[in-house]
Amino acid sequence: MCGILGVVSRSAVNQLLYDGLLLLQHRGQDAAGIATASNKKFSLHKANGLVRDVFRTRNMRALPGNSGIAHVRYPTAGSASDSEEAQPFYVNAPFGITLAHNGNLTNAGQLSEEMFRRDRRHINTASDSEVLLNVLAHELQEKARGITLDPETIFAAVSGLQQRVRGAYACVAEIAGYGILAFRDPYGIRPLCYGAAETDAGTEYLVASESVALEGLGFRLVRDIQPGEAVFIDLDGNFHTRQCAASSSLNPCIFEFVYFARPDSLIDGTSVYGARLRMGEYLAETIARQLRAGDIDVVMPIPDTSRPSAMQLANRLGLDYREGFLKNRYVGRTFIMPGQSVRKKSVRQKLNAMSVEFRGKNVLLVDDSIVRGTTSSEIVQMARDAGANKVYFASASPPVRFPNVYGIDMPTRGELIAHGRSDEEICKAIGADALVYQSVDLMKRSVSDLNPTLSRFEASCFDGQYITGDVSPDYLDQLEAGRLLIGTGPGEERTLSQMNLQFAVAGD
Numbered sequence: 001m002c003g004i005l006g007v008v009s010r011s012a013v014n015q016l017l018y019d020g021l022l023l024l025q026h027r028g029q030d031a032a033g034i035a036t037a038s039n040k041k042f043s044l045h046k047a048n049g050l051v052r053d054v055f056r057t058r059n060m061r062a063l064p065g066n067s068g069i070a071h072v073r074y075p076t077a078g079s080a081s082d083s084e085e086a087q088p089f090y091v092n093a094p095f096g097i098t099l100a101h102n103g104n105l106t107n108a109g110q111l112s113e114e115m116f117r118r119d120r121r122h123i124n125t126a127s128d129s130e131v132l133l134n135v136l137a138h139e140l141q142e143k144a145r146g147i148t149l150d151p152e153t154i155f156a157a158v159s160g161l162q163q164r165v166r167g168a169y170a171c172v173a174e175i176a177g178y179g180i181l182a183f184r185d186p187y188g189i190r191p192l193c194y195g196a197a198e199t200d201a202g203t204e205y206l207v208a209s210e211s212v213a214l215e216g217l218g219f220r221l222v223r224d225i226q227p228g229e230a231v232f233i234d235l236d237g238n239f240h241t242r243q244c245a246a247s248s249s250l251n252p253c254i255f256e257f258v259y260f261a262r263p264d265s266l267i268d269g270t271s272v273y274g275a276r277l278r279m280g281e282y283l284a285e286t287i288a289r290q291l292r293a294g295d296i297d298v299v300m301p302i303p304d305t306s307r308p309s310a311m312q313l314a315n316r317l318g319l320d321y322r323e324g325f326l327k328n329r330y331v332g333r334t335f336i337m338p339g340q341s342v343r344k345k346s347v348r349q350k351l352n353a354m355s356v357e358f359r360g361k362n363v364l365l366v367d368d369s370i371v372r373g374t375t376s377s378e379i380v381q382m383a384r385d386a387g388a389n390k391v392y393f394a395s396a397s398p399p400v401r402f403p404n405v406y407g408i409d410m411p412t413r414g415e416l417i418a419h420g421r422s423d424e425e426i427c428k429a430i431g432a433d434a435l436v437y438q439s440v441d442l443m444k445r446s447v448s449d450l451n452p453t454l455s456r457f458e459a460s461c462f463d464g465q466y467i468t469g470d471v472s473p474d475y476l477d478q479l480e481a482g483r484l485l486i487g488t489g490p491g492e493e494r495t496l497s498q499m500n501l502q503f504a505v506a507g508d
Helices: 014-023 057-061 110-118 128-143 151-164 211-215 254-260 272-290 307-317 340-348 372-384 423-430 440-448 473-485 492-498
Strands: 003-008 033-038 041-048 067-071 087-091 095-106 167-175 179-184 195-198 200-208 220-224 227-235 238-241 300-301 326-327 352-353 362-367 390-395 435-439
Touching: 003 014, 003 095, 003 167, 003 179, 003 238, 014 033, 014 057, 014 067, 014 200, 067 095, 067 167, 067 179, 087 128, 095 128, 128 151, 128 167, 151 179, 151 227, 151 238, 179 200, 195 211, 200 211, 211 372, 227 435, 254 272, 254 440, 272 307, 272 390, 272 435, 272 440, 300 307, 307 362, 307 473, 340 352, 340 372, 352 372, 362 372, 372 390, 372 423, 372 440, 423 435
Parallel strands: 300 362, 362 390, 390 435
Antiparallel strands: 003 067, 003 200, 033 041, 033 067, 087 095, 095 167, 167 179, 179 227, 195 200, 195 220, 227 238, 326 352
C-alpha cells in the first residue's frame, strides 16, 4: 500500500507535494519521492525513509516547476531497503515520463518478458511499477501519430495498457511538456480521487490516493476517479477524462476501510470513520451473542485505527470505554515493518499499558484486525502484566485467512495466524480468554450501509475470492516460494528471474 499525488498548479509545486506526502505518510514509511517538471525537464529526488528525513532544503530547491508527482512507499514484499525501488520511476523514451503507482500487478513477470523480447525494453529493478511505466511508454509510442501527443492518443495508450496489465493499480504519471495523467484499474481496487482549487491565475488540480490530502492542501474534492477511467490535465489546466476500459466495476479494497486509510478520508464516496463506527456497532451485536456483556468491565482500543469501532461498541453495550494503552508516536506501524522479529520487538516500544486501567479488571481489547498475531499476542500479555483479571479480544474485521496479491504485505499463508486455524485455536495462540471476530458479511455491510452503491468489495484476504480472476493456487504457491528466496544471498535476483517471480517486490 502506498500513497500517490499528482498536481498541475499555477505556481511552484515542490512544497505542495511535500506537504501532501506528509498527509499520506500513513500509507507508506519505507521511502518517499517527488518528481517535478519545468521547461520539459524533470527534476527528481527519492530515497528510503520518512518524508521529513528524505527531503532537505537543498533537495526542495532542486525541484522546480509548476507540475509534478509524488509517492510514499510501503513495500509489499522483498528488499525494502533497496532505494532503487523508491518512486517515482522515470523513462526517457518516447516522450519522457515519470510514474508513481499504488497497487500490485499479478502478471508482472509475464509483462517483463514481453518488454524484453517483444517491446525491446529493459526492466532494471524488481518493482512491478517499473514494468507498468514501460508498458505505458510502449503504448504511447505505438499510439502516437507523430512526434506530438493529444488527449485522444494518451487515452488510447491507457486503453492498450489496461488490455495488457492485470492486478490492482492506481497511478499518476507526468509526460514531459504535456501534463499529468492519472488512471485506475478496471476493478477500482486501489483508491484515487481528484480535487480543484480556484486561483486568480486559473484552476489548479490535484490527484491523490485519499481525500484528506486534497482537503489538507486547500483543494475541493471533486470526485473519485472511476474504475477504468483516465484523466489528463494539461499544463494549461485543461481537464480531460475518458473511460478507457472495455468493461469495469467498482470493487474497492475493504482493508482501506478497516485499517489503511485515515479516518477523515472519503473513499469512493464513503466516510472511512463512519464505516469504522458501523463495524463497532455490528461487532457489539456479535459480542452480545457470544459473550456475557456483564462479565466485561471495560472496553479498550488498540491505538489508533480501532478507536471508532471500540467507542461505538462500548456505547452499544453500555460499557465503560478507557484508553489503556499509550502510544509512542515515534515508532513506525508494526504491520508495515518488514521482518517478523522487527515487528515483535517494536510492539512494546510502540505501546505502553497503564496499569491503573487494567488492574483487577476484565478487559475487552478491540483491534481493527489480526494478521500475523504478533502484535495481538504481545498486547494480550501486556494487559496481563499490567494486572488485568481476564483479557477478551475482539477484531472489527474477520479472520485474515488468505494471501493478498493486490498490494498488502500478507502474501504467504504461513505468516497468517488464522490460516488453517479455528477461532478457538487463534484465541489460544494469542493467549486471550475469549476471541470474537466480525463476520465477512457484516464487515462489508458496514461500508455498504453508508453507500448502497458499493455492493462489491475486494476482500480476498478474508473470503479468498480474487476478483481479477487470474490468481490460482499455483500462482500463490509460486509467489510464496519466490518470497522465501528473496534475501537469501548473492544471485537472488537471477534466481527469482528464472522463476518469473523477480517482481515479488510488489507495486508499492
